[in-house]
Amino acid sequence: MTRLDIAGDARRTMDAIKQGGIAIVPNDTGYAMCGASMDPLRRIYDTKRRGGHKRNAMAADLETQRELHTLDRRAQQMVEAIVVDHDLPLGVIGSFRADHPLLRKLDADAVRASTAVGTIGTLLNAGAFHAELCRLSREEVVPLFGSSANLTGTGTRFRVQDIPDELKRIADVTVDYGLRRYHIYRRAGTLINFDTMQVVRIGACYELISGVLKRWFDVELPPDPGVDALPSGHLNEFALKDVE
Numbered sequence: 001m002t003r004l005d006i007a008g009d010a011r012r013t014m015d016a017i018k019q020g021g022i023a024i025v026p027n028d029t030g031y032a033m034c035g036a037s038m039d040p041l042r043r044i045y046d047t048k049r050r051g052g053h054k055r056n057a058m059a060a061d062l063e064t065q066r067e068l069h070t071l072d073r074r075a076q077q078m079v080e081a082i083v084v085d086h087d088l089p090l091g092v093i094g095s096f097r098a099d100h101p102l103l104r105k106l107d108a109d110a111v112r113a114s115t116a117v118g119t120i121g122t123l124l125n126a127g128a129f130h131a132e133l134c135r136l137s138r139e140e141v142v143p144l145f146g147s148s149a150n151l152t153g154t155g156t157r158f159r160v161q162d163i164p165d166e167l168k169r170i171a172d173v174t175v176d177y178g179l180r181r182y183h184i185y186r187r188a189g190t191l192i193n194f195d196t197m198q199v200v201r202i203g204a205c206y207e208l209i210s211g212v213l214k215r216w217f218d219v220e221l222p223p224d225p226g227v228d229a230l231p232s233g234h235l236n237e238f239a240l241k242d243v244e
Helices: 006-018 038-048 062-068 073-085 108-114 128-140 165-170 181-185 206-217
Strands: 023-027 030-035 057-059 090-095 119-124 145-148 191-193 198-201
Parallel strands (some): 090 191
Antiparallel strands (some): 057 145, 191 198
8 A cells, every 4th residue: 555545544433433433543643542422432531541530522623613612703713723724733622512413422421521611622633534534523423532542641642553552452443644743742732722712731833823823813822831841731730631
């Protein structure tokens, strides 16, 4: 094989998830594990040895995010400036429509595990595979929730060979696309609560995202103290999508 089969890989991933399976998938900001119901999400939680206070994130494309979140007009413009105009990955936290068709597919436990304080987190613009899988999620109404393919507290994994074996063993499908694009940041994606404009996690492309918000919206984000000073990037104990 000389080319990636993105459509085919997304199709087999979605088919496995629809059957209640777990998938390890490549995002530009690192490898993630995802499922579509509480049983696979609980298996991921337990195997990662993840704290019960931590929340899953939703993989979504911009169309889903627009329908799901209830951000005000200016906040939505910020999101779209970052992910469309400047083509950057972004974790968006915000208030949401509880009656969205994707959320209605989840049972109450899964909703509680994926939302907090009236907000939900979505990962946007995380690469070609992410885009195709999110398109299938939206069109086939299959929610995709999960977290990074790592053990809690051990940092994001940017290559499949670096994912712990116990996590690989519970996966029904693993899509290995090699070293992920934003490995140079040594952190997962940047997370911002767009209801409050609070940075939850400093991550990939943070300096670029900060520049977009400062130049075009006059929003000043806190400075990055550096990965050595703040390895996980978390500025807030409440991290809706805490992938560590």
